[in-house]
């Protein structure tokens with residue numbers, strides 16, 4: 019090619035390169051920023067888990083660091099109220115390290131703009147910087163697809179993470195008022211038992227949502243969230259399993275008994291039969307009906323149980339009703355699905 023041809027061809031190819039780049043960026047932003055290309059039912063099903071992700075993020079961040087999204091990623095709270103009663107837990111270095119990792123993972127789950135976290139001042143999710151970060155994140159499959167990048171989401175709902183709320187849950191589970199009241203932030207074992215309460219609910223929700231999703235993007239996101247959520251639950255269960263026979267300080271109740279009682283409570287509140295099992299079970303409920311140890315919960319085929327949004331709301335509200343807020347969500351959960359129940363809709367009205 020002669021020098022004149024290069025002179026004309028080079029700028030032209032650069033133009034086409036940037037034209038392709040900017041048009042891809044534009045279609046990505048238009049397609050995901052407000053979730054316009056996703057079916058309405060997918061958007062609702064993707065928004066609903068934000069309730070649990072906010073809950074997990076605040077519990078783990080506070081547990082590890084003594085602060086939550088308001089300091090770590092205030093733009094993700096989107097003006098929602100600060101959680102009630104969350105605090106730093108008295109943890110040993112290993113458990114604190116693991117909980118810190120979980121906390122950051124939860125930020126990632128909520129966030130669509132990981133690059134903005136910590137290194138940049140709070141900014142609107144659709145700021146130019148964020149749009150660029152989203153574009154490049156989209157080029158890396160592992161980083162693509164956190165909830166707020168896929169759907170618009172809603173501000174952080176009011177969360178009650180106070181020792182008093184956890185004490186009520188544990189009292190409900192064991193069937194009596196414990197003295198002293200159960201304090202989730204007091205030590206490793208208490209914090210892990212309190213943690214046992216949370217990711218498993220999200221896990222079953224993702225399993226339940228998956229077959230009802232229509233778009234590949236939504237399915238990819240839920241599969242990614244389910245993978246990490248399951249791993250978190252497995253780590254918590256494994257750490258507790260090592261101490262399954264330990265009597266929890268102040269109570270004549272073993273770690274295994276606590277998990278069994280919490281699982282039973284969730285089943286009772288969920289109102290949909292057996293979908294939850296503690297760390298030690300009757301042999302008939304163990305894997306292949308052959309073993310009592312139950313470090314990972316599963317059904318008769320060792321597959322994860324699934325839950326509907328209604329069941330999850332009944333559990334996280336602690337009331338057994340998706341239309342009666344309480345528990346972790348004293349003013350109710352966010353998103354269209356939760357709102358449909360709070361507006362007095364019958365629990366059977368919203369079926370996905």
Ligand SMILES: [Fe+2]
Pocket residue numbers: 071074123124127220247
């Ligand atoms: Fe999560």
